[in-house]
Amino acid sequence: MRQAGMTAMSNETRLREDICRFGRSLFERGLTPGSSGNISVKLDDGGWLVTPTNASLGFLDPARLSRLDSQGRPISGDAPTKEVPLHTALYDTRGSARAIVHLHSTHSVALSMLPEIDPRAALPPMTAYYLMKCGATALVPYYRPGDPAVADAIKGLAGKYSSVLLANHGPVVAGDTLEAAVFATxxxxxxxxxxxxxxxMNPKYLSPEQVTDLVKVFGVTLPEHGHGHGH
Structure with missing residues (x-):
């Protein structure tokens, strides 16, 4: 038991460092400005680590990350981001999710404000890697940051989407590892x-046949309506 406990602690230590390392990388490349954006990672005991409120992703301290129990209650570290309900809703509905990244990245926010966007497929099938890493992206309406109602909107997607755009706000993306969530974002x-x-400019997107091929070869999972062109 002592060995298992020590392994869990070393895993948590590594994950704390990973959150800070990826946070700094995202911040330094201008993908989330100021104190915007947050990252969370599920732990083996059902609890999770999450970045604190009003913290810049570029200057995180591993020891001060918020540690939550399996009910989402803070047990150590600084006060957690006000976006905890958003993360909780995605974890609750997307069973495979082990990490979530939420940013205020400029082009994703711009996309979320365009009038023609299909809420069931915010982007057309433009590249193979977009489909392989993100699948289809849902768009949910605007909610005030931290508004618990955003959790209901996420729950309404029933876990079908790993990538979601919050209108006038930014992307929130789940992955089966922290690295996968960051890369997908x-x-x-x-x-x-x-x-x-x-x-x-009337660009050529991937054809339905090309999308079907990616689904077959790489096991891409798309909601039933997620690979129409939508535009």
């Missing part, structure tokens, strides 16, 4: 950037 941001660059 970056892929979403780059794809949003591509969409904005190409808007109005």
């Amino acid at each position: 970056e892929e979403l941001e780059e794809t949003a950037k591509l969409y904005l660059l190409l808007r109005g």
Whole structure:
């Protein structure tokens, strides 16, 4: 038992360092400004680590990350981000999720404000890697940051989406590891950037046949309506 306890502690220590390392990377590349954005990771005991409120992702201290129990109650560290209900809703509905990244990345926020966006597929199938890492991206309406009602909107998606855009706010992306969640969030941001660059130019997207091939070969999971072009 002592060995298992020590292993859990070393895992938690590593995850604390990983959160700070990825947070700094995202911040230094301008993917979430000021004290915006938050990251959480599930722990083996059902609790989780989450970045504190009013903390810049560029200057996180591993020892001061918020530690929550399995009910989402703070047990140590600084006060957690006010977006805890958002993270909780995604964990509750997306069983495979072990980490969640929420940013205020510029191009993803811009995309969320465009009038033509399909809430069931915010982006068309533009690249293979977007589909492989993000699947389809849902768009949920605007809610005040920290509003518990955003949790109901996330729950309404029934766990079908690992990547979600909050209108006028930013992306929230779940992954089966912290690295996967970070990489998917970056892929979403780059794809949003591509969409904005190409808007109005009538670009060629991946065909339904090409999408089906990716689903088959790489095991991409898409909601039943997630691979229509939507535009």
